[in-house]
Amino acid sequence: MTGAGGQHTDSPAGGPAASPWGVLAATTAVQALISMAALTPPVFAAVATREVGLPASFVGYYTSLVYLGAMLTSLISGSLVGRFGAMRVSQVCLLLCGGGLAVLAATQAGPLLALAVAGALVIGFGYGPVTPASSHILARSTPAHRRGLVFSLKQTGVPIGGMLAGAAVPPLVLWGDWRLAAMAVAAVAAVLALVVQPARPGLDADRDPGRSLRAAGVLGPLRLVWRHRPLRLLSLASFTFAAIQLSLASFLVTYLVQRVGLTLVDAGLVLAVAQGSGIAGRVVWGIVADRWCGARVTLVGLAVVMAAAALAAGWLFPLLPLAVIVAVAAVFGATAIGWNGVFLAEIAHLAPSGRAGEATGGALFFTYGGVVCGPSLFGVAVETLPGDYGAAFTAFAVAALAGGVLTLRAGGGRRQTEDRQS
Structure with a gap:
């Protein structure tokens, strides 16, 4: 554990605190596997939907269902972390995501199509609490001057997971089938839940087993975010950025095929490049925000570039050679996937003392709301607007610019030191 100044201290349990780099590695690995689990179905969607009789556009609805589940569990994540501990919550998240993939693997044509909906929701239930849990751990162990970099490094777990899904799932599908791919990723998630167990006692030493899990507390994170203008506007901006990020991850392979x-x-390799660029972007933007531009200016710049990349993807990809498609996808990924670490670090910075996990859960309710609405709206735009994918990417470019405007209006708000009652 660290004190207020970021200095190493003993854990509440009396033993030495875990290595900060070990904590970062553990939280990043969990984030990566959960991201891989969530993005595995969109990678094999072109094959799976044809086999079970679903339209290709179901991939958008799948993603919306995942994040609908994540929205619901993100609101209770603060209470769950407080009572059971952040690492225990992370382990359960891994098992839920693996279980959701197993349910999806059992989907068949006919009545068993309902399993596709159930599996997506279960994955979402596992996805929701993992970022608030890791933010809780890192907020205790990260000094302020390194917050942007450390949170960005941890958030590289999301594109790492997407990159792994894009690189590993297609060969598994070709070697076996899409059901085998789903079960293989589920097995890896279960193994990781066991691997991180030795770190659990130290990281969860601050848990309060007697903490109440009252239903009324569900709205506390939302009230916390909505009361503070900078938190509120940044959360609304994340709604638009997340809509673009997940639409890219959900539709890119299907669009390219x-x-x-x-x-x-x-197409899977192009997705892997986009996700890999997101990894590099998250680290670079964290450094840029910490050392030079600050979080707001960095996020506004990313909004402008992701809008330009969305326009290029929608209108130029059918005309471009593969090498140029890869280059544009890299820029798109670096921005549309790379913004999260800077955003989460700023949310943790603005949160009242000791409530970073709760504030993150409330902010992510809006972020996940963008994911729930975004891919479904993207799918509707593809099917109904003249210009299909070109029109859909144009609409989302406008959304990116709107997010930049909201970020500008958020101002530079100082960290709130009052721990107000929810």
Whole structure:
């Protein structure tokens, strides 16, 4: 554990605190596996939907269902972390995501199509609390001057998971089938839940087993975020950024296969490049925000670039050679996937003392709301607007710019030191 100044202290249990780099590695690994689990179905969607009789556009609804589940559990994550401990919550999240993939693997044509909906929701229930849990751990162990970098490093787990899904799932599908791919990722998630167990006692030493899990407390994170203008406007901006990020992750492979004419393997590799660029972007933007521009200016710049990349993807990809598609996808990924660490670090900075996990849960309710609405609206735009994917990417470019405006209006708000009653 660290004190207010970021200095190493003993854990509440009396033993030495875990290594800060070990804590970062553990939280990043959990984030990566949960991200991989959530993004595995969109990668094999072109094959799976055809086999079970679902339309290809179901991938958008799948993503919305995942994040609908995540919205619900993010609101109770603060209470769960307080009572059971952040690492225990993270372990349960891994098991839920693996279980959701197992349910999806059992989906069949006919009445068993309902399993696709159930599996997506279970994955979402596991996805929701993991970021508030890791924010709780890192807020205790990270000095202020390194917050942007450390949170960004941890958030590289999301694109790492997407990169792993894009690189590993297509070969598994070709070697076996999409059901095998789902079960393989589920097994890895379960193994990781066991691997992090030795770190659990130290990281969960601050838990309060007697903490109440009252239903009334569900609205506390929302009230916390809505009362503070900078938290509120940044959370609304994250709604638009998340809509773009998950639409990119959900539709890129299907778009490249069905409209651009790439093979499934090439399309998966393009997704892997986009996710890999997101990894680099999260680290770079964290450093930029900490050392030079600050969080607000960094987020506004990312909004402008992701809007330009969305326009290029929608209108130019069918005309471009693969090498240029890869380059544009890299820029798109670095911005549309790279913003999260800076955003979460700023939320933790603005949160009242000791309530970073709760504030993160409230902010992520809006973030996940963008994910729930975004891919479904993207799918509707593709199916109904003239210009299909071009029109859909244009609409989301406008959304990115709107997020930049909200970020500008958020101001530079100082950290709130009052711990007000929810």
